[in-house]
Each structure stands twice: as C-alpha cells, then as structure tokens.
Amino acid sequence: MTRVVFEIAGMTCNHCKMRVEKALKAVKGVSAVEVSLSRNNAVVTFDEAAASLPAMKAAIEDAGYEVAG
Numbered sequence: 551m552t553r554v555v556f557e558i559a560g561m562t563c564n565h566c567k568m569r570v571e572k573a574l575k576a577v578k579g580v581s582a583v584e585v586s587l588s589r590n591n592a593v594v595t596f597d598e599a600a601a602s603l604p605a606m607k608a609a610i611e612d613a614g615y616e617v618a619g
Contacts, residue, residue, distance in 0.1 A: 551581060554603065556592045557618040558610060563587070566615070573613035577605050590618075 561567060567585045570592055574583045579600025584593045594606060607617045 551595050552598050553595050558590055558592055559616040559618045561587055569613050573609040577601050577609050
C-alpha cells in the first residue's frame with residue numbers, strides 16, 4: 551500500500567470534507583482516506599496496481615475542488 555497527500559483548495563466546511571472523502575473512496579484501489587479541513591489536505595492510502603494519482607486528482611476535481619501544486 552502507498553500513501554499520498556493531496557493539498558486541496560476550496561474546502562470551507564465539513565460538508566466539503568465529506569464530499570472529498572466520498573469522491574476519493576469511490577476510486578477503485580483506494581483503501582483509506584483522511585481529509586483534514588484545518589490542513590486543507592487529504593491523506594490517501596491506495597494500491598498502486600489498482601489506483602492512479604490522475605484518477606484520484608480527477609475525483610477531487612470532479613467533486614468541485616482544486617488540487618494545489
């Protein structure tokens with residue numbers, strides 16, 4: 551399993567946090583997601599053979615938020 555941290559712009563409330571968590575958990579191969587509203591980031595644990603960084607980034611963007619950096 552691999553971990554990655556995404557810096558996320560645009561989250562302002564707990565609903566935003568839950569929306570990002572739901573979007574990331576829907577990506578095949580993602581096993582755990584921790585989204586922090588105070589740090590504006592998401593820590594994602596995933597299987598590299600099943601999930602890709604572009605797919606996770608797209609999930610965040612499709613949910614309405616920007617991946618910083």
